[in-house]
Amino acid sequence: MFRNIPLLVLIFALYLGLRHSGVPIGSFTAAVASLSLYSSAYIAEALRSGVLAVETGQAEAAAALGLSRRTVWIRVVLPQSARLVIAPMGNLLISMIRNSAVAGTSILAIPDLMNQARQLQSQTFLTTETFFWAAIGYLALTAVATAAVNRLNRWLALAR
Amino acid sequence: MNVTDLWGVLATVAPPCYGSAMTVLLVVLSFAIATLLGAFVCVLRCCSQPVLRATGTGSSRCSATFLCSS
Numbered sequence: 564m565f566r567n568i569p570l571l572v573l574i575f576a577l578y579l580g581l582r583h584s585g586v587p588i589g590s591f592t593a594a595v596a597s598l599s600l601y602s603s604a605y606i607a608e609a610l611r612s613g614v615l616a617v618e619t620g621q622a623e624a625a626a627a628l629g630l631s632r633r634t635v636w637i638r639v640v641l642p643q644s645a646r647l648v649i650a651p652m653g654n655l656l657i658s659m660i661r662n663s664a665v666a667g668t669s670i671l672a673i674p675d676l677m678n679q680a681r682q683l684q685s686q687t688f689l690t691t692e693t694f695f696w697a698a699i700g701y702l703a704l705t706a707v708a709t710a711a712v713n714r715l716n717r718w719l720a721l722a723r
Numbered sequence: 724m725n726v727t728d729l730w731g732v733l734a735t736v737a738p739p740c741y742g743s744a745m746t747v748l749l750v751v752l753s754f755a756i757a758t759l760l761g762a763f764v765c766v767l768r769c770c771s772q773p774v775l776r777a778t779g780t781g782s783s784r785c786s787a788t789f790l791c792s793s
Contacts, residue, residue, distance in 0.1 A: 598757070614769065663746050663749050682738070704747065
């Protein structure tokens, strides 16, 4: 369901809707909740595809050896699916970094990188320079995330 | 560099650093919660749809059904 709702609409619905219902939700909490709900739908699909990619025969063979369901899950299924899931999860992490700018520019006004850039721009009127450096900031954040994901991928990869 | 210059540099550098830190905090918290929610939804979906028809021969079962089936 959440995959079909734009993030901005979700932020409005969650923040204003809960406040209207009398729930005193803070802007940061609303931002975390909306980003989590929005991304969890995609993450669930990524995890599910990773689990489905592990052949059932693997789990059945492990069960035939007398391993408990818990051990089968932890020792057989999860390690194999984790390797497959790292790349799509990395993509989702990067898209979440980019989506966080929506929370900064929306009514929530989280003081994130984009919001700080907007404030700086309104004070100095240096539009191009300010947003150029904001873009560099996001590029740096995504580069660090990509490097971390690649490192994790190499660490989990099988020695060939 | 005197103290006034130093404050000037700090005033220029502080907002982007604070903004980046807030972005990182927001993303890390959201990603952690989203992963937990996603894992929960994944197990729920695997348990509710245990038999998945594969193309061609036979059918395949989701490995996660080991969590919910005896």
